[in-house]
Amino acid sequence: MSGEVARISMGECLEKVRKTCPLVHNITNYVTVNDVANVLLACGGSPIMSDEPEDVFDITSICGGLNINIGTLNTRSIEAMKVAGKRAKELGHVVLLDPVGAGASALRTKTARMIVDEIHPDVIRGNISEIKSLVSGSGTTKGVDADAADTVTEENLDTMVQFVKDFSSKTNAVIAITGAIDLVADANECYVIRNGRPEMSKITGTGCQLSGMATAYAVANPEHKTEAVAAAVCLMGLSGEIGWSRMQEGDGNSTYRNRIIDAIYNVDARTLQEGAKYEIR
Amino acid sequence: MSGEVARISMGECLEKVRKTCPLVHNITNYVTVNDVANVLLACGGSPIMSDEPEDVFDITSICGGLNINIGTLNTRSIEAMKVAGKRAKELGHVVLLDPVGAGASALRTKTARMIVDEIHPDVIRGNISEIKSLVSGSGTTKGVDADAADTVTEENLDTMVQFVKDFSSKTNAVIAITGAIDLVADANECYVIRNGRPEMSKITGTGCQLSGMATAYAVANPEHKTEAVAAAVCLMGLSGEIGWSRMQEGDGNSTYRNRIIDAIYNVDARTLQEGAKYEIR
Amino acid sequence: MSGEVARISMGECLEKVRKTCPLVHNITNYVTVNDVANVLLACGGSPIMSDEPEDVFDITSICGGLNINIGTLNTRSIEAMKVAGKRAKELGHVVLLDPVGAGASALRTKTARMIVDEIHPDVIRGNISEIKSLVSGSGTTKGVDADAADTVTEENLDTMVQFVKDFSSKTNAVIAITGAIDLVADANECYVIRNGRPEMSKITGTGCQLSGMATAYAVANPEHKTEAVAAAVCLMGLSGEIGWSRMQEGDGNSTYRNRIIDAIYNVDARTLQEGAKYEIR
Numbered sequence: 001m002s003g004e005v006a007r008i009s010m011g012e013c014l015e016k017v018r019k020t021c022p023l024v025h026n027i028t029n030y031v032t033v034n035d036v037a038n039v040l041l042a043c044g045g046s047p048i049m050s051d052e053p054e055d056v057f058d059i060t061s062i063c064g065g066l067n068i069n070i071g072t073l074n075t076r077s078i079e080a081m082k083v084a085g086k087r088a089k090e091l092g093h094v095v096l097l098d099p100v101g102a103g104a105s106a107l108r109t110k111t112a113r114m115i116v117d118e119i120h121p122d123v124i125r126g127n128i129s130e131i132k133s134l135v136s137g138s139g140t141t142k143g144v145d146a147d148a149a150d151t152v153t154e155e156n157l158d159t160m161v162q163f164v165k166d167f168s169s170k171t172n173a174v175i176a177i178t179g180a181i182d183l184v185a186d187a188n189e190c191y192v193i194r195n196g197r198p199e200m201s202k203i204t205g206t207g208c209q210l211s212g213m214a215t216a217y218a219v220a221n222p223e224h225k226t227e228a229v230a231a232a233v234c235l236m237g238l239s240g241e242i243g244w245s246r247m248q249e250g251d252g253n254s255t256y257r258n259r260i261i262d263a264i265y266n267v268d269a270r271t272l273q274e275g276a277k278y279e280i281r
Numbered sequence: 282m283s284g285e286v287a288r289i290s291m292g293e294c295l296e297k298v299r300k301t302c303p304l305v306h307n308i309t310n311y312v313t314v315n316d317v318a319n320v321l322l323a324c325g326g327s328p329i330m331s332d333e334p335e336d337v338f339d340i341t342s343i344c345g346g347l348n349i350n351i352g353t354l355n356t357r358s359i360e361a362m363k364v365a366g367k368r369a370k371e372l373g374h375v376v377l378l379d380p381v382g383a384g385a386s387a388l389r390t391k392t393a394r395m396i397v398d399e400i401h402p403d404v405i406r407g408n409i410s411e412i413k414s415l416v417s418g419s420g421t422t423k424g425v426d427a428d429a430a431d432t433v434t435e436e437n438l439d440t441m442v443q444f445v446k447d448f449s450s451k452t453n454a455v456i457a458i459t460g461a462i463d464l465v466a467d468a469n470e471c472y473v474i475r476n477g478r479p480e481m482s483k484i485t486g487t488g489c490q491l492s493g494m495a496t497a498y499a500v501a502n503p504e505h506k507t508e509a510v511a512a513a514v515c516l517m518g519l520s521g522e523i524g525w526s527r528m529q530e531g532d533g534n535s536t537y538r539n540r541i542i543d544a545i546y547n548v549d550a551r552t553l554q555e556g557a558k559y560e561i562r
Numbered sequence: 563m564s565g566e567v568a569r570i571s572m573g574e575c576l577e578k579v580r581k582t583c584p585l586v587h588n589i590t591n592y593v594t595v596n597d598v599a600n601v602l603l604a605c606g607g608s609p610i611m612s613d614e615p616e617d618v619f620d621i622t623s624i625c626g627g628l629n630i631n632i633g634t635l636n637t638r639s640i641e642a643m644k645v646a647g648k649r650a651k652e653l654g655h656v657v658l659l660d661p662v663g664a665g666a667s668a669l670r671t672k673t674a675r676m677i678v679d680e681i682h683p684d685v686i687r688g689n690i691s692e693i694k695s696l697v698s699g700s701g702t703t704k705g706v707d708a709d710a711a712d713t714v715t716e717e718n719l720d721t722m723v724q725f726v727k728d729f730s731s732k733t734n735a736v737i738a739i740t741g742a743i744d745l746v747a748d749a750n751e752c753y754v755i756r757n758g759r760p761e762m763s764k765i766t767g768t769g770c771q772l773s774g775m776a777t778a779y780a781v782a783n784p785e786h787k788t789e790a791v792a793a794a795v796c797l798m799g800l801s802g803e804i805g806w807s808r809m810q811e812g813d814g815n816s817t818y819r820n821r822i823i824d825a826i827y828n829v830d831a832r833t834l835q836e837g838a839k840y841e842i843r
Contacts (some may be wrong), residue, residue, distance in 0.1 A: 030311040030592040031599055031611050037312050037485035042534050046426060047485065048382065049312050052355040058386030074614040074638060076355065101610065105620030145608060202827070204599035204609065246531055250808055252827025253604050254820040258535040265483070265533025311592040318593055318766035323815050327707060328766065329663065330593050333636040339667030357636060527812055539816040546764070546814025 010231035010276050011269030013221050018044035022219035025063040025088070026212060027051045027081050029071025029100065032205025035261065036067075036212040042265035043235070045216035051077040056084035065093050065219035067212050068121070070111055071100035078111055085119035094218040094225070097121040097173075098211035103133030116171060123218055123229055125176040125211050128152055128160075135167055145201070152181045161190045161281050174229050176214065178207060182237065184230040191230040193278040195237025197244050202253045206260070210236045213264070234276035239263035241275070291512035291557050292550030294502050299325035303500035306344040306369070307493060308332045308362050310352025310381065313486025316542065317348075320490040323546035324516070326497035332358040337365035346374050346500035348493050349402070351392055352381035359392055366400035375499040375506070378402040378454075379492040384414030397452060404499055404510055406457040406492050409433055409441075416448055426482070433462045442471045442562050455510050457495065459488060463518065465511040472511040474559040476518025478525050483534045487541070491517045494545070515557035520544035522556070572793035572838050573831030575783050580606035584781035587625040587650070588774060589613045589643050591633025591662065594767025597823065598629075598774040604827035605797070607778035613639040618646035627655050627781035629774050630683070632673055633662035640673055647681035656780040656787070659683040659735075660773035665695030678733060685780055685791055687738040687773050690714055690722075697729055707763070714743045723752045723843050736791050738776065740769060744799065746792040753792040755840040757799025759806050764815045768822070772798045775826070796838035801825035803837070 023046045028036055033049060040047040050059040053076065060066050066088040068081050088095050097119075099112035112134055115121060124131070128150040152160045160183060168175045169187035177183045182193035200206045214232040221228035243259035267275075304327045309317055314330060321328040331340040334357065341347050347369040349362050369376050378400075380393035393415055396402060405412070409431040433441045441464060449456045450468035458464045463474040481487045495513040502509035524540035548556075585608045590598055595611060602609040612621040615638065622628050628650040630643050650657050659681075661674035674696055677683060686693070690712040714722045722745060730737045731749035738746045744755040762768045776794040783790035805821035829837075 029611070031595050031609075033312050034315060034485065034596060038535055038538070041483045041485060047312075048385070049310070049353050050382075050386070051353065052388065054356065055354065055386050055388045058388070059382070062385060072611050072613065073617065075616065101612075101621070104610070104624060105612070105617050107614065107617045107620070202603045204596060204603060242531075250804075250821075250824060250828060252824030254600055254823035254827070257600070258539065258820065259531075261535035262531060262533030265535070266531060314593050315596060315766060319816055319819070322764045322766060328593075329666070330591070330634050331663075331667070332634065333669065335637065336635065336667050336669045339669070340663070343666060523812075539820065540812075542816035543812060543814030546816070547812060 008224050008227055009273060010227065010234055011273040013217055013224065013228045013231035014235065014269045014272050016220040017216055020220045021046055022065060022216045023048065023063045024065045024067055024212060024215045024219065025050065025060045025084065026067045027056065027077060027084060028067060028069035028208060031071060032208040035205045035209050035257065038261050039209040039264055040212050040216055042261050043213050043216055047212065051080045053079045053083050056080045057087050060084040060088045060093065061091065063093065065215040066095045067215040068095065068115060069098040069100055069208055069211055070108055071208065073108065073111055081115060085115060089119060094123065094215060095119060095121040096123040096125060096211055096215040096218065098208060099124065099126045099130045099134060102126065102130040109133050121173050122225060123174045123176065123214060124171065125178065125214055127207065128177050128179055131167065131175065131177050152177065152179050152183060157192065161192065165190055174226050176229050176233055178210065178233065182233050184226065184233055186226045190281045191278050192281055193230065193233050193237065195234050195241060195277050197240045199244060199256060200240045203257045206236065230278065231272065234278060235264065235267060235272055238272060238275040239267060289505050289508055290554060291508065291515055292554040294498055294505065294509045294512035295516065295550045295553050297501040298497055301501045302327050303346060303497045304329060304344045305346045305348055305493060305496045305500065306331065306341045306365065307348045308337065308358060308365060309348060309350035309489060312352060313489040316486050316490050316538065317493040319542055320545055321493050321497055323542050324494050324497055328493065332361045334360045334364050337361045338368050341365040341369045342372065344374065346496040347376045348496040349376065349396060350379040350381055350489055350492055351389055352489065354389065354392055362396060366396060370400060375404065375496060376400060376402040377404040377406060377492055377496040377499065379489060380407045380411045380415060383407065383411040390414050402454050403506060404455045404457065404495060405452065406459065406495055408460055408488065409458050412448065412456065412458050433458065433460050433464060438473065442473065446471055455507050457510050457514055459491065459514065463514050465507065465514055467507045471562045472559050473562055474511065474514050474518065476515050476522060476558050478521045480525060480537060481521045484538045487517065511559065512553065515559060516545065516548060516553055519553060519556040520548060570786050570789055571835060572789065572796055573835040575779055575786065575790045575793040576797065576831045576834050578782040579778055582782045583608050584627060584778045585610060585625045586627045586629055586774060586777045586781065587612065587622045587646065588629045589618065589639060589646060590629060590631035590770060593633060594770040597767045597771050597819065600823055601771040601826055602774045602778055604823050605775050605778055609774065613642045615641045615645050618642045619649050622646040622650045623653065625655065627777040628657045629777040630657065630677060631660040631662055631770055631773055632670055633770065635670065635673055643677060644680065647677060651681060656685065656777060657681060657683040658685040658687060658773055658777040658780065660770060661688045661692045661696060664688065664692040671695050683735050684787060685736045685738065685776060686733065687740065687776055689769065690739050690741055693729065693737065693739050714739065714741050714745060719754065723754065727752055736788050738791050738795055740772065740795065744795050746788065746795055748788045752843045753840050754843055755792065755795050755799065757796050757803060757839050759802045761806060761818060762802045765819045768798065792840065793834065796840060797826065797829060797834055800834060800837040801829060
């Protein structure tokens with residue numbers, strides 16, 4: 001995807017978001033929606049939420065990107081995803097799919113695949129189990145968390161890098177698989193990212209937050225979607241590290257949630273540039 | 282609206298809320314609903330949420346006021362808004378309309394106007410673009426934020442004061458337009474309020490929170506709705522100032538959100554009285 | 563319920579949750595859902611939310627327990643409650659009912675009773691007014707809060723203990739009535755719990771949070787459901803005490819919410835064991 005254009009830095013990606021304030025339409029679950037909105041504001045974007053089929057055509061038209069998250073899908077919101085997704089693609093907007101819980105129910109797997117096949121999202125972000133269920137239906141899922149058997153590790157890294165490049169090639173989307181090690185790939189190259197902290201999994205919605213932010217990053221950097229999504233992934237992980245460094249005795253996951261969003265709000269281009277831990281394979 | 286009754290102080294308005302604990306029925310969006318509930322509790326009110334047409338008749342009947350917010354409207358909740366709105370008015374309850382995103386989609390504009398025309402809310406609170414779209418359909422909206430071209434400034438203040446008084450006269454509602462300068466008006470007089478901080482726009486839902494709180498204030502002060510809504514607007518802005526004064530290095534919009542709600546919880550009549558910055562035109 | 567099995571300690575209940583990480587399916591209101599998810603993570607469980615009838619059969623099947631909360635019920639979610647509830651019981655999962663606002667509307671009262679009669683939940687947790695409305699329809703409710711006339715006090719404690727044991731006997735469920743004094747009972751014995759702080763009522767959703775956590779506790783301790791629910795109630799109250807002890811000048815209900823969840827995250831078996839304040843009658 002970024003083949004013909006010179007690479008830009010993660011710091012430049014961040015600055016483009018802060019300068020252009022991309023408006024992102026979110027059709028997302030009601031569990032983490034408030035955090036998604038605050039993270040979009042923290043990173044320099046602007047959120048709007050709508051999941052009514054009669055409303056989404058107009059709403060997505062005035063935005064730059066669409067974040068589709070199937071976390072608490074229902075028949076109404078699935079229809080809204082279709083309407084908004086088609087309209088967003090017609091207008092050349094960035095569409096991101098977060099297939100929350102794909103593999104955990106037939107409806108979620110079917111809906112996620114329908115969006116991949118009919119809408120052709122520009123970016124797909126999920127955990128490894130969710131992504132596997134999109135590929136082959138062979139993934140297992142423990143609810144909304146990845147199955148341990150699927151984890152990306154140093155041992156299976158080469159295989160996983162190839163897997164994610166292949167899936168990108170097949171879908172023509174930037175693929176982001178997040179976990180202890182994060183992978184962000186297009187058909188040609190894969191960012192292997194080692195930011196973040198394990199305690200982030202004790203906060204609901206860090207994945208959803210990242211999906212909202214990655215949409216804003218891709219909207220603001222349309223010629224560099226792979227780098228932009230990788231920058232968003234590094235920023236999320238780095239903010240988890242910064243947030244953790246500010247934890248005091250007695251603090252727990254609720255305060256940690258606040259401190260991560262606070263960190264996203266405060267990270268500047270240089271901090272991201274220096275704190276991002278990744279290699280490209 | 283307040284023509285025949287002696288004006289009361291903002292501090293008195295606050296104390297009436299704390300003494301009477303008004304129960305407010307909210308049909309509101311799922312993005313900011315938790316903050317709306319906590320702000321209602323913080324200011325001394327009591328929240329209840331329901332958006333099912335079969336449920337709202339009973340629920341609104343036991344409340345003192347109804348806060349209708351169209352932020353994530355759908356066909357079901359629009360029906361609930363009608364049922365609850367009519368019932369609330371029959372019972373003489375305060376009804377407030379927050380036309381979130383009016384002007385951004387045909388459905389939102391149409392729904393907001395339907396509520397104005399059929400329910401006759403006692404209070405309408407929105408940003409300038411939303412209010413303009415109610416008047417003439419001529420407003421533009423950048424998603425859920427006001428369009429810069431519409432902003433209330435010192436330069437156009439006289440015109441805007443007249444505009445809001447006229448709209449109040451036409452709708453027979455107290456009108457609150459919030460932004461860098463806030464205007465709260467009935468047909469006869471307009472509070473020009475200069476509390477608040479620009480960073481409040483980096484938190485999702487401060488407008489929604491204010492709408493919930495303004496409903497409680499109007500319920501507790503039925504003879505002084507204009508003053509009560511103005512007091513709620515001052516309290517929101519003042520809490521933004523107090524919250525900001527407690528920010529530490531590294532804090533961002535998530536912590537700021539908490540500190541604002543904390544401030545609403547702690548402000549007493551005297552603090553509001555001394556901190557409110559307004560003139561009446 | 564715990565008649566034939568030796569009692570275990572509250573600390574043991576807590577450790578079982580942390581060791582087994584019970585996956586809990588929540589059909590819950592959108593007001594407090596984010597806090598419910600973070601509390602489930604804080605206590606060592608894992609949350610998943612789904613309220614679409616076509617989705618819940620699969621989702622509940624992979625979980626260990628189901629938390630049904632009628633706080634913002636609608637016709638779709640009521641259908642989902644039935645489908646999920648029946649499936650969960652077929653599989654021998656723990657089902658908890660939180661009858662939010664039962665007594666405040668006909669639909670809520672009817673739905674809560676339908677769930678009691680048709681699903682036969684293992685645990686029912688509510689305030690005294692809600693529980694009374696399940697028994698006889700005679701309870702009064704002030705919105706989602708208990709009516710003062712219904713309060714459990716030292717004076718009527720003996721009567722209330724008998725009332726809750728009788729209701730447990732009738733429904734074959736563990737009954738938890740929370741308020742200034744909490745009661746958790748099966749047909750044979752009743753935990754009278756005096757943890758907690760009055761300021762907890764100024765935070766939206768501490769009851770909903772407790773219901774999620776109590777489900778996880780019952781799932782992890784299937785042979786000791788009464789003790790497990792009592793342990794969850796003590797943990798919630800104790801966390802309210804610990805959270806309060808960390809409040810600083812200027813903090814309010816929003817910070818208090820965070821500190822309570824933080825405390826749940828940090829409390830270990832010994833702290834719970836030593837901090838739980840209860841007697842068994």
